[in-house]
Amino acid sequence: MRLDSDSSTPDDVAKRAAQLRLEINRANRLYYVENAPELDDAEWDARMQELLAIEAAHPELQSPDSPTQRVGSPPAAGFDEVVHPVPMLSLGNVFDEDGFRAWYKRVLDYLELEKAPMVCELKIDGLALAITYRDGVMERAATRGDGERGEDVTANVRTIRSVPLTLDGPAGEIPPVVELRGEVFLPNSRFAALNAEREEAGLPAYVNPRNSASGSLRQLDSSETAKRPLDMFFYALGYVEGGEEPSSHWDTLQSMQRWGCRINDWTRKAETIEGVMAAIANAGEIRDSLDYGIDGVVIKIDSLSLQRRLGFVGRDPRWAIAYKFPAEQAETTLKAIHINVGRTGALTPWAELEPVIVGGVTVGRATLHNKDEIARKDFREGDRVVIQRAGDVIPQVVEVSPKNNRGADSKPYQFPDTCPSCGTETVQSEGEAVTRCVNATCPAQFERLLEHFASRGAMDIEGLGERVAQDLPRLGFVSNIADIYRLHERKAELLELDKMGETRVDNLLSAIEASRFQPLYRLLYALGLPGIGSESAEWLSRRFSSLSRLLEVTEEELLAIDGIGPVVASTLINYFGIEQNRNLIDNLIELGINPIDDTPEPSADHPANGATFVVTGRLESMSRSEAQNRIKTLGGKATGTVTKKTSYLVAGAEAGSKLEKARRLGIPVIDEAEFIAFMDDGVVPEVSAPDDH
Ligand SMILES: [Zn+2]
Known part of the structure; x- marks a missing residue:
């Protein structure tokens, strides 16, 4: 049935959309999870296009679990923090058989048992993710972060095709709320292709697949993530509300597989130490033939009731251990x-x-x-x-x-006394391992600065990567940063070079043009001011709001900024004192690169100024990140840990251990309404003495 929108009823359309979703989801599962494709690419694509068309014409039929959501959505402002209901743990490591035997003996001694069957899994070199499904529908995906708090990357994870948007399985088997955990990674084969594309686009290559998986998962624009072929293996239940818990880890894996989650098929049971060692030897043998990196084998005690008895030592579970492969040499x-x-x-x-x-x-x-x-x-x-x-x-x-x-002609290596780029004598400060070229006009440093200026997080000029950052100065197009904003005047010359085609020149020039509108903090970071990372660039930007104001900054003013110490303050003053640097900034302003930061300055007399807040739990009217932002805007501090120095704990719904700790320490606790009145109107909450019953 193909719908002709003129003659079909809304009911038909809804049915057709549901049907298409079913077919696409089934095809995805067969393809990505079970490795048994059913539809060919063209058939799959036809269904997807039809579904996209229906959803565009009938926005009421859009839904977050539709496979169309896998193409990604527009950029998010940042990632919200997620508090893991059950912390995501780290694992203890062993590096050889003796270490493993010692661990297993401790487990058996602790349990007073003769044996405890185990499950062995490949330790994938990727990123841990926790995905929550409510009533079988993906609700939230979070990175591991520090184990207690991660980042909400739901929109990006939706684009990973081997991750089910909805779980399916026998009626009643899927718990109402279940958090599934696993490892997301970029296959080696696709890593090479991705890097080739990046090089083509003049972007820096990723160091390794893990690094690129992390970069891909943390794209603010999920349609970018959708272009990266990320993949995932599931390996554990995080937490479960309702439903029946399986009795063993092995059964858990089987359940997850039934629900449509991809499990690594190498996973195996082992009853004895010898069994585990054989598995590890096998993993070492097949390692190079896998399309993903592994750095060892994880061994878990299979019985979940034994796992509970074993519990934790610090942050590491007693019931699992990572057997790490030696570094490959x-x-x-x-x-x-x-x-x-x-x-x-x-x-x-x-x-x-x-x-x-x-x-x-x-x-x-x-x-x-x-x-x-x-x-x-x-x-x-x-x-x-x-x-x-x-x-x-x-x-x-x-x-x-x-x-x-x-051979006889072998000589010890002579580290150069002069900069290989500009020939200036190098210096090595006392106690520093680094040797430096201190020439401010060193061409090599300038090329690196240009590359940094254009990088993501700085001015984000696509097409101005390592190679172009070398070529432009060497060919005489750019001799200071401001020159890149005059590059469009020399387009004809650029085209004559025949190094870059017309499309690349056009793309580069329009990326440069677009970068004019980057906010001040990015420009400050991009300029590579000494000692100024992206965070301190934000402080400077907010406090001084324009380039011309920064040229007049005094050391006292800098020192008054939280986070800028005397060393950075004096190097900055030096930097702004050098004529060349002042000229560069004047030049930028003349060229119209003069962003103004109009974030309101923290008012010195707002009562939140100088106070320290911890925000916990779920707020109704804003995200935690928003709340933290408001605190910072008013000159307060937002931290993640309750200590004696905390002025207020802002407790939203389902606040947990932080609330308990605040009560224990006698820290004033305020609710969302009090917090808003405090922020908006400066109403200092009346805090009663904490009760100590
Ligand atoms: Zn040099």
Whole structure:
């Protein structure tokens, strides 16, 4: 049945939409979870297009669990904080069989049992997520964060095709509220493709799949996330309201799979230490053939009642342990040592290597850390060296191989005394590992600054990545930051270069144009002011509100800002004292790059100014982030932990341990209405002495 909208009744349309959702969801499940595709791409696409058309014509039929939601929604303002109802734990680690045996013995001793069956799972190198389903419908997805509080990334997780938007299963089996946990990751095969695209677009490459999964999941624009092929394996129940709990971890996994959640099919039971060790050996063997990174095996006691008896030591459960694989090492030849000059002039040595595969990834360069490290380990060009990759760490050169044979012409590496870019003599301050070029007009530093200026989080100029940031100054197009806003005048010359096609030139110029409207704090961060990260840039922006005002700033004014210490204050004053820097800022203002921060200044006489707040629980009229923002706007502090110094605890619905702690410490507790009156009208809440019954 295909609908012709002129002749169909609203009822038909609703039915058709429901039918399409059913078919698409089923197809997704077969494809992503069960690896048994039913529809081909064209058939799937036809259904999706029809459903999108129906939902566009009948907004009343839109629903958050519709598969169309997987294409993402417009940018969110940020991520709301989520308090995990049950903390997301960390795991203890062991690194060898002895360590594992010791752990298992402690478990058995604690339980006074002879044996306790276990389940082994691959430890996927991704990001932990907790997804709550209410009445079988995805309600919220949160990152692990610090284990107690994560970020609400629901809109982004909806775009991950292997994550069910609705659970299905036998009637009555799915609990009314259930939180499922698992690991989200970017497959290795798609990681390479994603990086190739980024390079094409002039964006910096991601270091590894884990890093790109994290970047993808935390996109503010979920339609961006939708373009990233993230994937997920489920591995645990977080918490359950109602419904019957399975008796073992193994059964939990089976239930989740029935509900449509993807479980890693390597997962296996083991009754004995030998069984576990065999599983670990197997995981080590297949590791390189997997399309995702693993860094070990997680072993869990299978029985949930035994898990409860075992409980926790600190933050680690006693009933689970991670057996970590050793860092993967390989031997290769150190072809040459190069020096990279960073934005702040730091000279970082790196090794050009004979390409070698380590942990399934080809490594052609690795870090050598700093001058002293090279001297201490006596790395020389031409040496055979041992390199390693561990988890998300950048590959590093560990040591000279014991099998290395040096020829007669081998010489210790001479770390340069001068900057390889500008030739200025380098300096190494007492007690600092870093060697620096202190030339303010160093070309290499400028190229890095340009790249930083254009980066995400700064001015976000797509197309101005590492390569272009090198080319523009070297070809004489840009000699200071302000020049990029004059680049459009030289479009014809840019096109003549025939380095970039017309489309790329157009895209670059329009991205530069769009960046004019970035807020002041971003511009301040982008300028790379010494000591100013993105957070302190916000303080400066809010306090001084314009570039011209900043040029007049005094040291006293800077020191009055919370979070700016004497060192940063004096380097900033120095920075603004240098004529070149003042000229740059004047230039930007002349070119119309002059954003004004009109966030109201905290009024010194608002009673919230200087007070410290903790917001907990669910507020009706605003999110917790909004509440925290209002506090900061008025000059108060919003923190996450109740201490003796807390002035007020703002308690929303379902406030938990923080409320208890505030009562215990005698911290004044106010409700949402009191909080709003306080913020809006400066009505200081009347706080009765805490009762101590
Ligand atoms: Zn230099």
